[in-house]
Amino acid sequence: MERLPLEIGSPIFIQSLENKSVKARSTVIGARHGDFIIIENPVVHFSDRLFSKLSGSISCHYLHEGDLYEFMSTIRYYGKEDFAVIEYPPEFRLSQLRKHHRIYVNIEAMLRVPRERESFKGILTDISSGGCQVNVSTILFLTKGTECFLSFTLPDNTLIDSIKSIIRNIKIDKRNNSTEVGFEFFQDQEQLQSITRFCRFCMFFEV
Structure with a gap:
């Protein structure tokens, strides 16, 4: 299993596979290679008072040094301290972003x-x-x-x-x-x- 170049404090973008219009930005808190990734609660805000937590199967996009890592995962559970644990992906897709996208x-x-x-x-x-x-x-x-x-x-x-x-x-x-x-x-x-x-x-x- 290849290792993701995860860095604590780096942003990670989450998208629901059930409803692809639902997206959230989160932050990597920690990880155990081959087991799980810990992120801040991926919460979707519809308004100041209305929000929802993502659940189930998700698509993840992680940016690192100009490269985009895309992988599928599942939210394992939510912790009490505003974090979520997701499954470590068995595989991922790597692609380079356009350096100067306007x-x-x-x-x-x-x-x-x-x-x-x-x-x-x-x-x-x-x-x-x-x-x-x-x-x-x-x-x-x-x-x-x-x-x-x-x-x-x-x-x-x-x-x-x-x-x-x-x-x-x-x-x-x-x-x-x-x-x-x-x-x-x-x-x-x-x-x-x-x-x-x-x-x-x-x-x-x-x-």
């Missing part, structure tokens, strides 16, 4: 260019684990390769603060007095991991 968003962003005195407000229109696109309502006379810093808050309320970004493409729209800028994120592994987690979450839940 997620379309509409997020306010702040663009800072080191040589400029002022910062520019813009709208982040798409984002991936590798970069993003920002629309600014003014003409920016910048060139490819310019180093900038972007700040914005992801829809999951994660703050991305002054992440270093390099301009990879720029398009000026004189008619609408705007500039469309494509950025590649650079360095800052902690913030990049937050962006990657958000993008993968959206990919799984087809946001």
Whole structure:
């Protein structure tokens, strides 16, 4: 039996096999190879007061270092301390995710260019684990390769603060007095991991 590269604290996505529209996000708490996996309670929230626990046969999706591990399991039981025990899979399917899958968003962003005195407000229109696109309502006379810093808050309320970004493409729209800028994120592994987690979450839940 092959070993899953499970890490405590890593997210795992659960889907009911009885109703595939029912999905939940959980976290790996522990595991015993070949026996069981312990996760936080996989709870589906329909509203602030209405929720349901998953039960029976489930499909699991686990992300690790850019690889997606998919396997079938069964919820063995729920513990009293807000955790669930599921069966360790006898087999799993491994596939690589697209590294830079675009997620379309509409997020306010702040663009800072080191040589400029002022910062520019813009709208982040798409984002991936590798970069993003920002629309600014003014003409920016910048060139490819310019180093900038972007700040914005992801829809999951994660703050991305002054992440270093390099301009990879720029398009000026004189008619609408705007500039469309494509950025590649650079360095800052902690913030990049937050962006990657958000993008993968959206990919799984087809946001």
